[in-house]
Amino acid sequence: MPDTSITRIEAEPGQYGYTFGGREPIAEIKPGTLISLRTLDCFGGKVRSVTDLPSQVCEFPYLNPVTGPLYVDGARPGDTLAVHIVSLTPASPVGISSTFPHFGALTSTSHTPTLQPPLEERVWLYDVDLDRQTVRYQASRSDYTVDLPLEPMLGTVGVAPAASEVRQTIVPDVHGGNLDTPLLGPGSTLYLGVNVPGGLLALGDGHARQGEGEVCGVAVEIAMDAVIVVDVIPGVPTATPRLETDTRLVSLGAARPLEDAFRISQDDLVRHVAQLTGLDLLDAYQLVSQTTEARAGNVVDPQYVMSAGIDKRYLHGAAAYHGAHDQLRAVVRSG
Amino acid sequence: MPDTSITRIEAEPGQYGYTFGGREPIAEIKPGTLISLRTLDCFGGKVRSVTDLPSQVCEFPYLNPVTGPLYVDGARPGDTLAVHIVSLTPASPVGISSTFPHFGALTSTSHTPTLQPPLEERVWLYDVDLDRQTVRYQASRSDYTVDLPLEPMLGTVGVAPAASEVRQTIVPDVHGGNLDTPLLGPGSTLYLGVNVPGGLLALGDGHARQGEGEVCGVAVEIAMDAVIVVDVIPGVPTATPRLETDTRLVSLGAARPLEDAFRISQDDLVRHVAQLTGLDLLDAYQLVSQTTEARAGNVVDPQYVMSAGIDKRYLHGAAAYHGAHDQLRAVVRSG
Amino acid sequence: MPDTSITRIEAEPGQYGYTFGGREPIAEIKPGTLISLRTLDCFGGKVRSVTDLPSQVCEFPYLNPVTGPLYVDGARPGDTLAVHIVSLTPASPVGISSTFPHFGALTSTSHTPTLQPPLEERVWLYDVDLDRQTVRYQASRSDYTVDLPLEPMLGTVGVAPAASEVRQTIVPDVHGGNLDTPLLGPGSTLYLGVNVPGGLLALGDGHARQGEGEVCGVAVEIAMDAVIVVDVIPGVPTATPRLETDTRLVSLGAARPLEDAFRISQDDLVRHVAQLTGLDLLDAYQLVSQTTEARAGNVVDPQYVMSAGIDKRYLHGAAAYHGAHDQLRAVVRSG
């Protein structure tokens, strides 16, 4: 019987990380154990009012802190880590968003520079109503308000990269990182390939909600109380992050240009479906072509993210990763 | 009271078109009148079995035929055409898909050439069950089958381009064309800017269903009996195609690389939301950032398509194009 | 013996074109005959001083006029047209350049939109000194001047597209068009596939000089007196424009993103070298990899252009297109 008591991980102020890789674990965790932890918002809590401009109160590159890394008992290179998100509860009554000079999809950036001046930097605050499960958009230049559904998610979940690389947490890649997909909320399981002993999982960048593409570059950022449970699938590698919910099997691709993120996600889904169903590669290509959901994660980071998702009903009951998602769901229910 | 009798447009065999622009209208239609017409499948009906390989039975560039163009009474350059899709009924019991040499997102193509040999060309047939509203996927190399929902849509709807251009129907751009978004089904209204007198609307490329991105390049292609109704919004230009359903307001972008299609769709949605709500541009940018759905249309054509959609509830009742969508819905209900 | 008297083509004011395709020929020309004609600058002569802002004095889409089309005797679909540029002489003492709102590589554009305001629109005039073969750059906000070499070229040379398409002259593609490569100067031969009887060649957009990439979107634009001679290579198709000088064999690729333009140009050069030398495809790939020059044409138009060039000395004397370039050079020398 799995141990379903909750283990609390406490990160000390100096323990938050700004990279995947290059850091010592702050704790060791056991597969199958419920883990509770706090994640900071992407500004590290430094933006508290509309006059706290991120470029003034934050210090580059100390953005997008993650909690961790966590050493997962028994995880070895070549394994896969299954990270199930049990619950996400905003740990602040206020979510924050902003424009940020030369960051976002509708502005010139350091990757897509132009000679134009930057957009104005501006901060928006969103009141969170946990009872109604909403966040309130409040325009900055008029009194227009509208309540939006609270749909909590984690923007950044990843492990130490392969090949001794160390990457800023803002970068999404095959090790995970700043994936920024709204699919990564409670009830979903993220699969990440393990590159180093213990995997060295870290997570953060909670969003009270986010549009697909995260076009201005900043979601409704908020500190989050997260409960997760992790499993190790030994001897099964994962080339690019995958994700599973009760109804969807998803592959994620991180790359530029965006069509390459699309290609990576679709190619991986085709190969995964072929492996799970026994379909030959072109038959799987065909099935995926008629059924896939192809949605933007972020289109603002050093690499962009696309997801390719398929309804699990079309897979005749085939279970990804030996049924890891269902087993983790069972852990939660028995907890 | 609008005239809601149905006008039948019959295209003679030689009347199907392979371009937007460069052709004389085959009929004149009146705004507010229900129009019924038949569209051919993208192969022009020439692929009838799994041994009919498109590269052998079809003759380039005679692919993706459209029905039209239709001269819309009163449409003038600078106006917008609102094309409401009332119903789409498969006109064949069998849908067709295929791989096609050097076409699709997971193969090298003429735009993204490599020195590798092409993928195998193969055809799949899908039995349509109108009662159960399904199409049946049947693997070509095993007996794996699965029923998928029938979700009919039109891949290609457009008008004559600006600047005297003539474009193949396979090309999506600001004049519409091969947009290939699953959003373009019954109950949706497509908005297209008018470039020439009468607009010269044409449509075709029915899909029994399609995955987002249309990754293999070919949906479940099928001839379609379509009923549409068209309106003209005088003096209101439309820079890039937009689309509206009962719940969503959507902007479409067509470009390469895919991030530019994303940028175009999001930029247009931001500006549209600003105009409809009175929000200043950065406030609209913020609202869109937290709420947008960003989904792939096709990622296989000479230009790729992304959609940016927002839930109309967040717009405080503001009505796009003076409420054209609701008015066209009313025409249908009174018909 | 070829007829080497010079035939003068005179385009009347109303005869300049803004598209490839969709127009009747203004003259018929014979292969092997020297042809003399005048091309207008890309502004059609309407920008005459630094206060003539293009967005005010020009009318979209009436930009980038071409002289032609010329019906080439004997050219049939499937043939290749060899267009040899004998000489280019500026027909004005002043070249013109400008920034243009939302056009150029270091600004947001209609293809890569942002929410930033456009760059300032500004005009620069360049005095041409034919004796010294220079053009003089004169800063607009200081008295900095510098003389640059006069290196005349044609930005736009093309034929009617395939598949009944009509494209604005600003678009480079497989039919040629706005290629904007500095390689297209006197002494070079451009090879274009013929899509319609007579080919329907048109040319224009003379540049007194241009940087690779044409980063601000506008070269040193100038009306040009051009002498050309054309040949038809029957039964030899050309998939993407190629170019030859006395020392270089070049393939051009037009696409977005820019890596696809690179891929198209390199893929075509590899295949061309394999065909000319008898090398197998991977051997040709290897030879090209170590020797190619890969340079930007324009990175500002609806499609971008890259060139892939190889020194002809590495080809063991193999002659492209049955030696068309040398034969056209001979025509000139005997003229």
Add this chain to the structure above:
Amino acid sequence: MPDTSITRIEAEPGQYGYTFGGREPIAEIKPGTLISLRTLDCFGGKVRSVTDLPSQVCEFPYLNPVTGPLYVDGARPGDTLAVHIVSLTPASPVGISSTFPHFGALTSTSHTPTLQPPLEERVWLYDVDLDRQTVRYQASRSDYTVDLPLEPMLGTVGVAPAASEVRQTIVPDVHGGNLDTPLLGPGSTLYLGVNVPGGLLALGDGHARQGEGEVCGVAVEIAMDAVIVVDVIPGVPTATPRLETDTRLVSLGAARPLEDAFRISQDDLVRHVAQLTGLDLLDAYQLVSQTTEARAGNVVDPQYVMSAGIDKRYLHGAAAYHGAHDQLRAVVRSG
């Protein structure tokens, strides 16, 4: 008087690195001192015959070894390192090239995946003739040979990245890395921004020659005896690598898609020219537009490289980095 005796750096077998960042310096060097060192070929010397296929004899990620890092005395974050290449002499009589599965620009890759099988893996050997300064291309499937000029260069030169990142040596970015530009040969000076104390310079990946774009992914790879001399420009940051020769001032951009590498290089050159000449930004944009050389570095790595170069004659004698290039040249002449 500078110390112009030559300091020899010897890297022990275990001391070669596969990352920028994350490693301790192997030696400390003084600015203004001639440094002699050996670089390995990109295969670490493991490919010795045409039957040594890289995917079999090399172990990922142990490719592209660099010699270093070298701690440069006095270099501090915010400074710029000027790395002048005095001479490059092949340290092997044979250069090596290859195709490599799913690597190169004319094949599908892990970034641009397709369902096609990979190209054949094949090795080519090039005999080096130091007297004639040539390398001999020898086809693998015929007896076609041709001598190509020996044009030695270093593919990979970089420093430790900012923000505690560690990157594989195959990645070009703002810290340098696998830039793969033929401009980086003897007589050129590379400018790199310093991110950590000592800069931590490392270099390798010698090429006997390389085509622009390095289209098959592998140049004529060879171990190299290099002599360099380094200077520190205190208090002058460098945002993206720059390069200077006796005649050219160049900015490099590393990004995907390739147009962003182009934009970064051109944007940086415009700003550099503006700073050096006092021209306002649009005047510099104009001057660069008419004079720039825009050439591909590599179009095969995780990020692509473009160069933007301008003839120094157009800069009225303005000296970049306080004349560092000329001073380093003087060190060499006095050595």
